[in-house]
Amino acid sequence: MQVDSAPVIRASDLKKHFHDSKRGVVRAVDGVSLECNQGEVFGILGANGAGKTTLLRMLSTILKPTSGTATIAGWSITEQPDKVRSSIGFMSTTTGLYARLTAREMISYIGSLYGMSGRELKAKVDEEISLLQITEFQDRLCDKLSTGQKQRVSLARTVLHDPQVLFFDEPTAGLDVVASKTIMEFIEQKRDQGKTIVFSTHIMSEAERLCNRIAVIHNGKVAAVGTFGELREMTGEERLDHVFLKLIERAEAAA
Amino acid sequence: MKGWTQVWRKEIREFTRDRRVMMSAVFGPLFMELLIMMLFGYIGTQVSSEKAQKILVQNPQHGGRALAALRNSKDQKFEIENLPEGMTPEEALNQKKGRAVISFPDDFDVKYGNDSPPEVKVFVDPHEATGDLAFGAIAKVLGEQISQYTQQYLQSKAIDLRRLVPFVFKKQDIKAAKPVGGDIFASFLPYLVILFAFYGGFSIVGDLVAGEKERGSLETLLISPISRTAIAFGKFAALATVSLTGCVSALVGVFLPGILHLRATEKLFSGGFAIAPSSVFALIITVLPLVVFFSGCLLAVSCYARTQREVQGYLSLMSFVVLIPAVFSQVIGLTDLGSSRWISFVPILNSARVIREALLNKVDWTNLAITGSLGIFLAAVSLYLAVRMFQKESVLLRV
Numbered sequence: 165m166q167v168d169s170a171p172v173i174r175a176s177d178l179k180k181h182f183h184d185s186k187r188g189v190v191r192a193v194d195g196v197s198l199e200c201n202q203g204e205v206f207g208i209l210g211a212n213g214a215g216k217t218t219l220l221r222m223l224s225t226i227l228k229p230t231s232g233t234a235t236i237a238g239w240s241i242t243e244q245p246d247k248v249r250s251s252i253g254f255m256s257t258t259t260g261l262y263a264r265l266t267a268r269e270m271i272s273y274i275g276s277l278y279g280m281s282g283r284e285l286k287a288k289v290d291e292e293i294s295l296l297q298i299t300e301f302q303d304r305l306c307d308k309l310s311t312g313q314k315q316r317v318s319l320a321r322t323v324l325h326d327p328q329v330l331f332f333d334e335p336t337a338g339l340d341v342v343a344s345k346t347i348m349e350f351i352e353q354k355r356d357q358g359k360t361i362v363f364s365t366h367i368m369s370e371a372e373r374l375c376n377r378i379a380v381i382h383n384g385k386v387a388a389v390g391t392f393g394e395l396r397e398m399t400g401e402e403r404l405d406h407v408f409l410k411l412i413e414r415a416e417a418a419a
Numbered sequence: 420m421k422g423w424t425q426v427w428r429k430e431i432r433e434f435t436r437d438r439r440v441m442m443s444a445v446f447g448p449l450f451m452e453l454l455i456m457m458l459f460g461y462i463g464t465q466v467s468s469e470k471a472q473k474i475l476v477q478n479p480q481h482g483g484r485a486l487a488a489l490r491n492s493k494d495q496k497f498e499i500e501n502l503p504e505g506m507t508p509e510e511a512l513n514q515k516k517g518r519a520v521i522s523f524p525d526d527f528d529v530k531y532g533n534d535s536p537p538e539v540k541v542f543v544d545p546h547e548a549t550g551d552l553a554f555g556a557i558a559k560v561l562g563e564q565i566s567q568y569t570q571q572y573l574q575s576k577a578i579d580l581r582r583l584v585p586f587v588f589k590k591q592d593i594k595a596a597k598p599v600g601g602d603i604f605a606s607f608l609p610y611l612v613i614l615f616a617f618y619g620g621f622s623i624v625g626d627l628v629a630g631e632k633e634r635g636s637l638e639t640l641l642i643s644p645i646s647r648t649a650i651a652f653g654k655f656a657a658l659a660t661v662s663l664t665g666c667v668s669a670l671v672g673v674f675l676p677g678i679l680h681l682r683a684t685e686k687l688f689s690g691g692f693a694i695a696p697s698s699v700f701a702l703i704i705t706v707l708p709l710v711v712f713f714s715g716c717l718l719a720v721s722c723y724a725r726t727q728r729e730v731q732g733y734l735s736l737m738s739f740v741v742l743i744p745a746v747f748s749q750v751i752g753l754t755d756l757g758s759s760r761w762i763s764f765v766p767i768l769n770s771a772r773v774i775r776e777a778l779l780n781k782v783d784w785t786n787l788a789i790t791g792s793l794g795i796f797l798a799a800v801s802l803y804l805a806v807r808m809f810q811k812e813s814v815l816l817r818v
Contacts, residue, residue: 252642260634262429263634264436277425277644321639
């Protein structure tokens, strides 16, 4: 696989602080800077509560950063959020579908939100339905679909507008092996098509299989960034789970 | 605002497939109103029909001319039975043997027309409306007999009755605008219109934003290129459509029997069925802002809540704010408050009054102008609030 060196995602000192009545100021993301290149699968590895989802939500303009900035495909997440949103697709396991729409209606609806209509919309929907093997259940209500079928519909609506950047937030959490395999293969396919993919997970094997580079996040900060080989060198460990734990320990000690 | 129609269309498509919405906004109001109308029609028929009043008589053998007058009355119908032996009037009434018990003293015939007139007692249960009805009918018949006797007596003494009466009076109805259907509409319809403007969207409001938070489908919307204002407006428009459908269904349910001339409700529409264009205009000016106002408030609640269950909790409290003025609006026509200008400045109550005036075909343009303006202002505020809520990430993404 070939990785273009031009950074498609540039984040600079991104911070997101929340005020919590019990815990005071919560620094969910605390000065994250990173770059992702075209055709790269960039992994974000971290324990639960490390700040992965908040980081992805800021990059995808769902949340506004407290400070710092980022650009996606050249668009600023704070200045041009609508342009950013046109350039990205976002999927997580928790992303739901509309129970009373059919699979086809669900995908078409999302397409219409991206400004598609008429023949163009129908052609794109037909294409994704065929590619993701949704044809058989395209007219079934989403409520009646199996988990695997729902995942396919979710994937279709994520890529329908052919975004340059794809965000996957723990996309396989809670899924069985077969459903996970579909998603992993889908990500590989998109990577091979030259899409930039940000993949957040806490499953080491998935990160190892998919990611060109990995950022280890701990307490809202980047503990380390590099290829799997570079991270191994940094820690002197072989297995990724050991690498991860060592980096976390170091980050704790430095804090 | 580009894209709000897509959101609106999708929400409406989902609503049409949701049985709860069809029940709460279409079939519920329609059939409930039809049922209420049938019920009112039945009650109206029963009250106005000349059904015999069942009365019991104690000492009928002494009833003489008074009892004969009751038996032979043409204006009032009575079903007269003797009080069962050994039973007191109180026992008979408590056991619902009759609506009233009339008791003649043993010396009734002897003292009839004497210097010390005999006392006839009419026993009724003060907590039963039927008792009052029966007493009214008895009083009318016996009163006429007393009046006839008095006239005959005065004539026999060569005294002109008119010399004893300082003045006479009688009830004279004025020529007023004909109410829509009948007076009964003006008393309960405003209440129903307001209720359905609020409750029409009740079943789906939880689904609109809080439900999306729960399902995790909100993210999909938030990362689409259409603005949050457009998303919020699309959802608001869908909610307003459902609430308005609830109102219209309720109105159709009320007017349908009048249009179809259903026999069960013909008493309610005995005065005919006509609504003036000014009344239709007043209804539109009042109902539309009301629907917008309620929809904005409901959507703001759905934005704020974390879950659908939380939405229902807030709405239960909010219901009282709507119900109290709505209930008060039902009786306001019976008081002097009904014509006070300040009521035009009380939300919900002012709408109820304008709807009432419209149904009586007596639109007060000043009341309508104040109510309409205030309604539009409040509608704009609630819509603004809902849109603002939808843009606030601390509210929208709180889980």
